[in-house]
Amino acid sequence: MTSMSSAHATRRDFLYIATGAVAAVGAAAVAWPLIHQMNPDASTIAAGAPIEIDLTPVAEGQVIKVFWRGKPIFINHRSKKEIDAARNVNVASLPDPQADADRVKQGHEQWLVLIGICTHLGCIPIAHQGEYDGFFCPCHGSVYDTSGRIRQGPAPANLPLPPYAFVSDTKIKIG
Amino acid sequence: MSGHATYQPQNAFMKWMERRLPIAGLVYSSFVAYPTPRNLNYWWTFGGILSFMLGAQIITGIILAMHYTPHVDLAFKSVEGIMRDVNYGWLIRYLHSNGASMFFVAVYIHIARGMYYGSYKEPREVLWILGVIIYLLMMATGFMGYVLPWGQMSYWGAVVITNLFGAIPVVGDSVVAWLWGGYSVGNPTLNRFFSLHYVLPFAIAGVVVLHIWALHVVGQNNPTGIDPKSDKDTVAFTPYATIKDGFVMVCFCLLYAWFVFYVPNYLGHADNYIPANPAVTPTHIVPEWYYLPFYAILRAIPNKLLGVAALGGSIVILAFLPWLDTSKVRSARYRPLYRQFFWMYIATVIGLGYLGSQPPEGIYVIAARILTIYYFGFFIIVLPLLGMFEKTKPLPNSISESIFPAGAPASKAKA
Amino acid sequence: MIKRTALSFAVAFVLGAALAAPVMAAEGTPHPPRNKWSFAGPFGTFDRAQLQRGFKVYREVCSVCHSIELLTFRNLSEPGGPGYSAAQAATVAAEFKIPDIDDSGQPTERPGRPADAFPKPFANDAQARNTHGAVPPDMSVLAKARTYERGFPWFLLDMVTQFQEHGPDYIVALMHGYKEKPADFQLPEAAYYNEYFPGHVIKMKAPLTDGQVTYDDGSPATVDQYSKDIAAFLVWAAEPHMEQRKRIGLQVMLFLIVLSGLLYFTKKKVWSAVH
Numbered sequence: 001m002t003s004m005s006s007a008h009a010t011r012r013d014f015l016y017i018a019t020g021a022v023a024a025v026g027a028a029a030v031a032w033p034l035i036h037q038m039n040p041d042a043s044t045i046a047a048g049a050p051i052e053i054d055l056t057p058v059a060e061g062q063v064i065k066v067f068w069r070g071k072p073i074f075i076n077h078r079s080k081k082e083i084d085a086a087r088n089v090n091v092a093s094l095p096d097p098q099a100d101a102d103r104v105k106q107g108h109e110q111w112l113v114l115i116g117i118c119t120h121l122g123c124i125p126i127a128h129q130g131e132y133d134g135f136f137c138p139c140h141g142s143v144y145d146t147s148g149r150i151r152q153g154p155a156p157a158n159l160p161l162p163p164y165a166f167v168s169d170t171k172i173k174i175g
Numbered sequence: 176m177s178g179h180a181t182y183q184p185q186n187a188f189m190k191w192m193e194r195r196l197p198i199a200g201l202v203y204s205s206f207v208a209y210p211t212p213r214n215l216n217y218w219w220t221f222g223g224i225l226s227f228m229l230g231a232q233i234i235t236g237i238i239l240a241m242h243y244t245p246h247v248d249l250a251f252k253s254v255e256g257i258m259r260d261v262n263y264g265w266l267i268r269y270l271h272s273n274g275a276s277m278f279f280v281a282v283y284i285h286i287a288r289g290m291y292y293g294s295y296k297e298p299r300e301v302l303w304i305l306g307v308i309i310y311l312l313m314m315a316t317g318f319m320g321y322v323l324p325w326g327q328m329s330y331w332g333a334v335v336i337t338n339l340f341g342a343i344p345v346v347g348d349s350v351v352a353w354l355w356g357g358y359s360v361g362n363p364t365l366n367r368f369f370s371l372h373y374v375l376p377f378a379i380a381g382v383v384v385l386h387i388w389a390l391h392v393v394g395q396n397n398p399t400g401i402d403p404k405s406d407k408d409t410v411a412f413t414p415y416a417t418i419k420d421g422f423v424m425v426c427f428c429l430l431y432a433w434f435v436f437y438v439p440n441y442l443g444h445a446d447n448y449i450p451a452n453p454a455v456t457p458t459h460i461v462p463e464w465y466y467l468p469f470y471a472i473l474r475a476i477p478n479k480l481l482g483v484a485a486l487g488g489s490i491v492i493l494a495f496l497p498w499l500d501t502s503k504v505r506s507a508r509y510r511p512l513y514r515q516f517f518w519m520y521i522a523t524v525i526g527l528g529y530l531g532s533q534p535p536e537g538i539y540v541i542a543a544r545i546l547t548i549y550y551f552g553f554f555i556i557v558l559p560l561l562g563m564f565e566k567t568k569p570l571p572n573s574i575s576e577s578i579f580p581a582g583a584p585a586s587k588a589k590a
Numbered sequence: 591m592i593k594r595t596a597l598s599f600a601v602a603f604v605l606g607a608a609l610a611a612p613v614m615a616a617e618g619t620p621h622p623p624r625n626k627w628s629f630a631g632p633f634g635t636f637d638r639a640q641l642q643r644g645f646k647v648y649r650e651v652c653s654v655c656h657s658i659e660l661l662t663f664r665n666l667s668e669p670g671g672p673g674y675s676a677a678q679a680a681t682v683a684a685e686f687k688i689p690d691i692d693d694s695g696q697p698t699e700r701p702g703r704p705a706d707a708f709p710k711p712f713a714n715d716a717q718a719r720n721t722h723g724a725v726p727p728d729m730s731v732l733a734k735a736r737t738y739e740r741g742f743p744w745f746l747l748d749m750v751t752q753f754q755e756h757g758p759d760y761i762v763a764l765m766h767g768y769k770e771k772p773a774d775f776q777l778p779e780a781a782y783y784n785e786y787f788p789g790h791v792i793k794m795k796a797p798l799t800d801g802q803v804t805y806d807d808g809s810p811a812t813v814d815q816y817s818k819d820i821a822a823f824l825v826w827a828a829e830p831h832m833e834q835r836k837r838i839g840l841q842v843m844l845f846l847i848v849l850s851g852l853l854y855f856t857k858k859k860v861w862s863a864v865h
Contacts, residue, residue, distance in 0.1 A: 012859055019852040026845060033263035037238055042260040046664045046705035213864060255660050255731065258831070265831045266838070410864055418860050422853040429846045436839025437632055437752050440734060445757070448735035448828070449727070458788065
């Protein structure tokens with residue numbers, strides 16, 4: 001008698017657990033499309049494809065701004081003076097130590113390509129301003145040098161570099 | 176209606192909470208211990224299905240609004256962007272467009288069940304009228320939602336329906352211009368329809384709360400139409416009603432999924448895949464299927480004002496049902512004549528629906544007129560007279576007696 | 591009693607529906623003949639080779655007048671489509687000229703990229719109307735935007751049989767529908783008679799002739815084959831996620847059947863205490 005009713009109970013419990021488990025799996029499966037829909041859609045991803053930039057019109061000392069994936073990309077045609085300023089620094093003393101050589105492509109040292117978004121809170125720094133004649137963020141006073149490295153102010157890191165490569169001496173491909 | 180356990184907080188936090196905001200106790204008494212007649216059949220599960228559909232429409236709708244652009248130049252393209260580029264956008268959009276139809280399928284069954292078993296009668300009049308208000312809000316919401324993709328049917332549907340208000344004497348034209356926000360249906364119209372389409376479902380949700388509140392005050396009707404007399408006549412809402420509702424809800428989802436995944440455009444119109452063109456009216460303009468019976472009534476009457484009045488009256492008359500039906504017996508189970516007239520009424524509505532989809536010419540118009548006469552005759556003539564002349568069948572003494580005619584219910588019921 | 595109820599129901603229904611259902615095709619437009627489509631039914635998938643052929647027909651014939659502005663080049667390489675590789679899609683894109691603005695602000699043209707939509711053959715509707723006497727409809731969702739009345743009771747059965755290929759069947763029929771006009775038919779200037787076009791007066795000249803498009807895969811170069819291929823292509827263009835939809839649909843249906851079965855037995859178990 002006892003064994004029979006307990007076997008009964010086990011079978012009943014199994015049914016309840018199985019039903020609940022299957023229902024839970026279903027709820028999870030339904031949740032995914034509802035969440036995933038907020039991720040970048042196919043047209044946004046396709047529009048984020050690499051872009052090519054012709055550097056010939058950019059004069060020495062000039063900084064141009066192009067957009068890639070909705071982000072401003074600074075392309076700075078550096079003068080000899082700017083390059084020297086960037087290189088004559090004790091790297092170890094910087095808040096975010098990085099050598100200038102690691103921030104440009106070898107053989108193309110005059111071209112500094114940066115994502116022009118302040119690493120503090122996302123404002124766009126102004127070129128050729130600030131104590132180091134690099135970039136100055138007007139929002140909260142972060143100062144970057146001619147290599148885009150953080151020197152003063154609240155920003156925690158150097159201006160980031162986008163993925164890019166030289167397809168020829170006068171053309172880069174960003175992305 | 177005692178006899179079922181009341182909520183006892185299990186731990187210190189819930190005890191603390193219960194003294195301050197007794198929400199757990201409210202949920203417990205409303206959805207767990209709530210006594211529900213034990214003889215409810217599957218037609219009583221559609222209230223739960225409707226709550227589910229309202230939730231599904233609100234969730235998918237909020238998501239669609241994240242990707243939709245309410246502008247005459249961009250609306251059609253943004254909907255196609257959802258269909259093509261947004262991750263699972265096609266799924267969410269088809270869930271929403273077919274969900275509207277499923278919502279109406281469920282509401283029609285729910286209304287028909289209420290009419291068959293006399294669920295509108297004393298003391299459930301307010302409950303019933305709140306239901307009619309929900310239905311009216313649903314119709315308004317569904318109509319404005321159909322305008323949003325800005326296809327040909329969207330545009331011309333908006334033109335035709337807003338022009339109905341032009342039938343109002345004296346102020347008709349001003350009202351129509353006010354609805355449009357211009358001299359014709361245009362961008363301001365689309366924008367306000369989007370705004371209202373977004374907000375009305377929350378109004379529906381609010382009235383649903385009142386509807387459920389009223390239901391819990393007067394208690395559920397049941398297939399016998401007689402009130403529960405003892406604990407033997409009822410079972411606890413949870414687990415009995417919840418599991419039953421859950422089962423039917425999943426079955427209903429099978430139907431829903433069939434449309435969404437296999438025939439997602441069956442219930443729509445091909446013309447709505449043509450971008451809105453104010454210069455060309457589609458040759459055959461019809462509303463969504465759930466409005467067709469009323470559209471047939473509108474077209475059956477060869478006068479604009481009277482047609483619009485009949486259209487409005489055919490819906491509003493539902494609110495007067497508790498007083499038009501003079502019979503003291505609720506359930507059609509014990510009303511042999513009412514049952515015949517009821518099924519004829521259902522067939523009339525289906526017939527009107529079919530006629531609404533056909534061109535308004537020849538035999539279709541004549542048939543629509545005959546059915547319109549029956550539609551109103553059912554409410555105005557049949558129901559008041561039937562209560563006086565119908566010989567009803569004897570009612571059982573209690574719900575449990577109707578299930579166990581031998582007398583006492585089986586003893587295991589107490590288990 | 592149940593019998594009588596059913597009877598009255600049936601009588602009333604006949605009154606409502608059948609009485610009012612004399613043949614509807616009074617206008618004399620025949621129903622397009624049914625075709626066999628690989629994408630029909632719950633397990634339907636596109637025939638990649640057919641979509642590629644259809645694309646060729648679109649490109650060489652239709653695109654002269656008809657835009658397909660919701661379709662992008664990248665779509666050609668997306669799963670569930672014609673099955674081109676990403677590189678092939680990029681090559682196709684580069685063969686199209688996309689209007690753009692150059693650095694000095696002047697209108698210019700550049701080679702297409704995968705992210706671009708197919709360019710339109712006309713700058714605007716007015717230009718198209720001026721050239722052709724009518725605006726050639728955009729083809730992006732044309733296969734879903736065209737249909738024909740199936741009539742009672744077929745329209746109800748279609749819900750169950752999942753027949754929804756009205757659009758492609760109509761497109762194929764339209765391509766076959768150019769006939770000599772009946773002697774008593776009044777045909778306006780610069781218009782053509784088409785048996786399947788509503789009203790029979792179409793502004794589009796018969797667009798396809800045998801041998802017009804060269805196929806690389808040995809498929810017959812006939813109007814019949816062209817029309818089926820372009821119709822299939824347009825179904826895909828109108829519903830690029832159809833394969834995914836039907837595949838997920840099967841999973842969802844199976845899941846719901848299992849869950850409803852479990853719930854049914856759970857419900858029985860729960861209610862066994864009171865029955």
